[in-house]
Amino acid sequence: MRRLAVPFLLAAVLTGCSSTEVGKPSAGDQTGSAPTTGTSAGTAPVNRPKAVDLKTLDPCSLITPEQKTALGLKSANAGTPLPDYGEGSKSCNVSFDVRTYLGTMHTLLNGGVDRLKKTVGESKLTSLQVAGYPAYLTQRESPGSVGGCEVYIDANEGQLLLVDAFGGLGETSATTDGACERAKAVAGAVAATLAAK
Template identity: 75%
Template sequence: MLRLAVPFVLAAVLTGCSSQEAGTPSAGNQTGAAPTTGTSAGTAPVNRPKAVDLKTVDPCSLITSEARTALGLSSVQPGTPLPEYGEGSKRCNESYADHKYIANIHTLLNGGVDRLKQTTGEAKLTSVQIAGYPAYLTKTESPGTAGACEVYVDAHDGQLLLVTGIAGMGESTATVDGACERAKALAEAVGTVLATK
């Protein structure tokens, strides 16, 4: 009798393990989406003419003598980098011969486009192309001036080249739109040189 009972109990246990109620997935037959991986849209490769590590770039070196003349720049000189742009960041200050605007170029080493969208707000950014690079433009307030225009060039993963045009500086005819024209033209000139680095 014991010999008959063991196979019967074993068969009952096996049947119980393999049966399932309708609508309840078993461990061996789960339905649902495949697991996500690190290749999301946020980490997709960026289409750039050339990815350039900005840690090794002097922003003043991106302004050629031809660009300086064409843009009407009266001075181009290194400036004091801002600590909030990351260790090793560099700055270049530019002034224009007409004295209506000034500009500066910063290397941002502590975060790329994702950080920019979080800190500035995606709704405030306008997508533009600068010398073949994806870039973002935003207008900001600048105390003592008519305002400023910032162009962020996506030069490398986790890094941005920031070109800022500042309007006013005691000149009442300067406008934020004028600052944007200057900033975009300067960004285009330096972006072209950046792609050759």
């Protein structure tokens, strides 16, 4: 008798897991559709306007002539890539009409947000949205100058676009707030171009 009771009890429990009420999902109603964006590490999906592979991207190409004028940029020229940012990384040096500030853009190809949080420190990052992309802002200390401001744009899984601004050498009127204002403005412009690619 005891052997018969166990299957009936199990059947009763399983029946309770499947609801047929209108508007109430049952275990059989779940779909296996995968998110269109996200990470393979099993973390929450990342919502981006468009995931762009930065391996073939020239960061200088993200600044249009109209944006250059609107942002008060004098130039945007190819720079020297930094080995720390991964093989194939590219760099772009930016100068403003107001010579108080300079900036750079880098493609980071050797790790995404998880690596950023480990290397910079999660407590030093401020989350923000830049033209629909998740992004992170941090301020950088620099001996002998005002320091700088960095905006990391989560452009693709395992890849970041870094936009920074900092006080020029010997520019005593530069401020960290001024650097952050310029870094965020350039980041917003290039992220909009990125989303349209």
